[in-house]
Amino acid sequence: MLSLLIIGLPVAAVLVTLGLGWRPSTPWVGVVADAIVLTIGFAAALHDVGHRAHSTVGGNLRIDSLSAFMVIVIGIVSLLASWGSVRYLRHEVESQHCTSRHAVQYAALMQSFVATMLLAVLAANIGILWVAVEATTITTTFLVGHRRTRGALEASWKYIVLCSLGIALAFLGTVLVYLAAVHAGGHSIHALDWTWLTTHAHALNPAIMRLAIGLLVLGYGTKVGLVPMHSWLPDAHSQSPAPVSALMSGVLLSVAFYALLRFKVIAVLCLGETYPRVLFVTLAIMSLALSSLLLLSQRDLKRALAYSSTEHMGLLALGAAAGGPLAISGVLLHILGHGLAKGVLFLSSGEIALADGTSDVNEAGGLLARRPALGGAVAVGLAALLGFPPFSLFLSELTMMRGEVANHMAWAVGLSLVALAIAFAGIATIGRRLLLAGPRGQATGLRTPWSAMAPLVLGLSLCALIGTLTWPLVPLLHAAAKLVTS
Amino acid sequence: MTDHGVIASLLALTSGVVLLGAALALWRRVARGIVNALRVQGLALGATAALLGLQLHNPLLIVTAALLVTVKGYVIPKLFARLIHLDPSSSETEPVINVPASLVASVFLTMVAFVATRPIVDSARSFPVSLVPFGFAAVLIGCFVLVARRKAVSQMVGLLLVDNGIGLVALLLTTGVPMLIELGGTLDVLLVVVVLRVLVTRMHAELGVLDLDALQELHD
Numbered sequence: 027m028l029s030l031l032i033i034g035l036p037v038a039a040v041l042v043t044l045g046l047g048w049r050p051s052t053p054w055v056g057v058v059a060d061a062i063v064l065t066i067g068f069a070a071a072l073h074d075v076g077h078r079a080h081s082t083v084g085g086n087l088r089i090d091s092l093s094a095f096m097v098i099v100i101g102i103v104s105l106l107a108s109w110g111s112v113r114y115l116r117h118e119v120e121s122q123h124c125t126s127r128h129a130v131q132y133a134a135l136m137q138s139f140v141a142t143m144l145l146a147v148l149a150a151n152i153g154i155l156w157v158a159v160e161a162t163t164i165t166t167t168f169l170v171g172h173r174r175t176r177g178a179l180e181a182s183w184k185y186i187v188l189c190s191l192g193i194a195l196a197f198l199g200t201v202l203v204y205l206a207a208v209h210a211g212g213h214s215i216h217a218l219d220w221t222w223l224t225t226h227a228h229a230l231n232p233a234i235m236r237l238a239i240g241l242l243v244l245g246y247g248t249k250v251g252l253v254p255m256h257s258w259l260p261d262a263h264s265q266s267p268a269p270v271s272a273l274m275s276g277v278l279l280s281v282a283f284y285a286l287l288r289f290k291v292i293a294v295l296c297l298g299e300t301y302p303r304v305l306f307v308t309l310a311i312m313s314l315a316l317s318s319l320l321l322l323s324q325r326d327l328k329r330a331l332a333y334s335s336t337e338h339m340g341l342l343a344l345g346a347a348a349g350g351p352l353a354i355s356g357v358l359l360h361i362l363g364h365g366l367a368k369g370v371l372f373l374s375s376g377e378i379a380l381a382d383g384t385s386d387v388n389e390a391g392g393l394l395a396r397r398p399a400l401g402g403a404v405a406v407g408l409a410a411l412l413g414f415p416p417f418s419l420f421l422s423e424l425t426m427m428r429g430e431v432a433n434h435m436a437w438a439v440g441l442s443l444v445a446l447a448i449a450f451a452g453i454a455t456i457g458r459r460l461l462l463a464g465p466r467g468q469a470t471g472l473r474t475p476w477s478a479m480a481p482l483v484l485g486l487s488l489c490a491l492i493g494t495l496t497w498p499l500v501p502l503l504h505a506a507a508k509l510v511t512s
Numbered sequence: 513m514t515d516h517g518v519i520a521s522l523l524a525l526t527s528g529v530v531l532l533g534a535a536l537a538l539w540r541r542v543a544r545g546i547v548n549a550l551r552v553q554g555l556a557l558g559a560t561a562a563l564l565g566l567q568l569h570n571p572l573l574i575v576t577a578a579l580l581v582t583v584k585g586y587v588i589p590k591l592f593a594r595l596i597h598l599d600p601s602s603s604e605t606e607p608v609i610n611v612p613a614s615l616v617a618s619v620f621l622t623m624v625a626f627v628a629t630r631p632i633v634d635s636a637r638s639f640p641v642s643l644v645p646f647g648f649a650a651v652l653i654g655c656f657v658l659v660a661r662r663k664a665v666s667q668m669v670g671l672l673l674v675d676n677g678i679g680l681v682a683l684l685l686t687t688g689v690p691m692l693i694e695l696g697g698t699l700d701v702l703l704v705v706v707v708l709r710v711l712v713t714r715m716h717a718e719l720g721v722l723d724l725d726a727l728q729e730l731h732d
Contacts, residue, residue: 179715
């Protein structure tokens with residue numbers, strides 16, 4: 027019942043939003059729904075740690091520690107994003123950039139997007155997972171194009187064509203897994219269950235599974251934004267409204283990565299450690315190399331943040347390639363920390379765009395002097411993203427590296443460090459231009475309203491809190507990591 | 513020839529038409545012709561499902577066939593018709609890769625498909641499975657269309673060619689995925705087409721043409 031309730035909340039929010047029409051209070055509906063999702067996610071996590079999975083709806087939905095953890099991640103970041111949407115929508119309607127009908131559409135699509143992501147992590151079988159991930163593409167396309175500029179149009183076209191193609195390949199992979207499962211004695215939809223597949227993985231035909239896993243990694247990897255299927259990502263993230271970018275970068279990528287984590291367990295059980303590791307490492311190396319080098323030449327804040335997402339996904343892929351409980355705990359913690367830090371930074375970029383009308387770091391320069399509060403939030407957010415303590419990304423990067431060493435991938439640590447150093451140079455340059463340099467002679471010390479700062483402060487405090495006090499999360503992380511290590 | 517022998521030959525024919533439809537979409541330049549190639553392919557896919565249903569006495573497959581014929585043979589081409597009407601110039605006058613070269617590439621891709629599906633064909637050794645390479649070839653040609661054609665209509669067709677190819681593979685390998693997934697998948701594809709159509713309409717309002725080369729703002 028719990029999983030149905032979790033998905034039901036954002037669906038209910040969609041209906042209420044459509045029923046209410048446009049009022050100043052309409053965007054708050056989503057905020058309330060996401061806050062409740064987060065609370066239930068915590069409750070489920072407390073309840074589920076160490077227990078077996080609960081399934082509902084004819085065994086098509088289920089919740090275990092890993093799903094509960096992902097519900098928490100989705101809950102936190104979508105709470106921040108819908109909170110940020112309140113100001114964005116008010117501003118768009120007041121400045122007549124969008125009609126009230128489009129504002130309602132936006133609010134409804136945001137919650138549908140959240141619902142499809144929750145469905146993806148609560149799906150008990152890989153068929154429903156596929157339908158849900160495809161549905162995230164459909165709901166987000168209009169959100170990417172919400173600003174109705176030429177660039178937004180181009181970005182949404184590229185987004186839907188590339189992601190549909192990727193997800194079509196994942197469907198082909200799913201069909202092949204089904205074939206292998208039927209040969210191994212499975213029948214009907216239950217042959218696609220995560221549980222059935224993991225328990226029968228050794229009986230699946232390895233030749234078919236090799237092809238299937240390759241297609242699945244390529245397909246879901248498109249949605250994760252791993253190079254070479256990443257080219258939709260910088261465009262979509264830079265053209266979307268800021269709260270949408272926050273949600274896409276903060277959780278959509280990780281939801282697709284969650285699928286990869288689950289498939290990897292089946293691959294390891296069926297094909298041994300080497301094949302999935304080679305796949306993950308190849309994608310990780312390409313992603314890390316390309317994104318960190320491209321980060322060096324970015325002038326647009328949102329584009330830079332997008333490339334940084336590809337880089338972090340590369341780090342996650344490297345951690346997942348290593349496998350083992352330690353590395354996977356690090357991967358999961360990194361998903362949460364990255365979601366928070368990236369969410370906050372994208373929301374700040376939205377505030378900068380509201381105030382200065384641009385996200386070009388040279389035009390919006392001198393932010394720290396002009397708007398100390400907002401500039402401060404960006405500075406702290408960038409520090410978190412770069413992996414400074416006390417933020418949780420420091421801890422998770424360290425944990426992933428320890429896990430890599432423990433699993434005989436010490437070279438991966440060297441690789442991560444080189445990529446992190448190059449990315450550091452890129453992001454530090456962006457930060458310096460945006461925060462310190464910039465046009466002189468403009469008004470300084472401008473206030474940023476509390477309504478804008480609240481979600482930013484919340485996100486950053488949580489990120490720091492998790493980095494210093496991880497113990498409440500440790501049992502959950504261990505239980506979740508145990509599910510995806512064979 | 514037994515009854516099953518006839519069905520088997522017809523299956524080989526319809527699967528072949530699925531591949532032929534993909535090649536046809538590469539060969540035609542007129543937008544209407546490209547969409548017709550897609551329709552032929554969709555109908556062949558529906559016919560494959562129906563034949564498999566007859567062979568295996570599986571009524572669910574007949575339902576799938578009806579669904580496929582309605583959606584791919586009627587609804588989707590109908591959605592395209594309005595778009596072509598919107599911009600008569602969405603024919604491929606200057607494809608990125610010209611037609612003869614594209615056809616040579618499609619032959620090459622078909623050979624790749626036969627090689628890549630070896631493990632699947634060998635693992636089963638049953639008749640419908642030996643037709644799987646046709647589906648894979650259609651998928652690869654669809655991907656090629658996405659790369660080689662820059663008109664919005666052609667790109668949408670490319671995506672659907674991929675989808676039909678995968679549909680054929682699914683039918684031949686597993687006599688269709690479970691019904692719930694089949695329905696979810698069909699609905700998703702239909703929604704993707706609808707979304708793309710809205711984007712194309714917006715593109716027409718913004719640019720006056722349905723050409724992706726007119727959209728080249730975003731790059732590094």
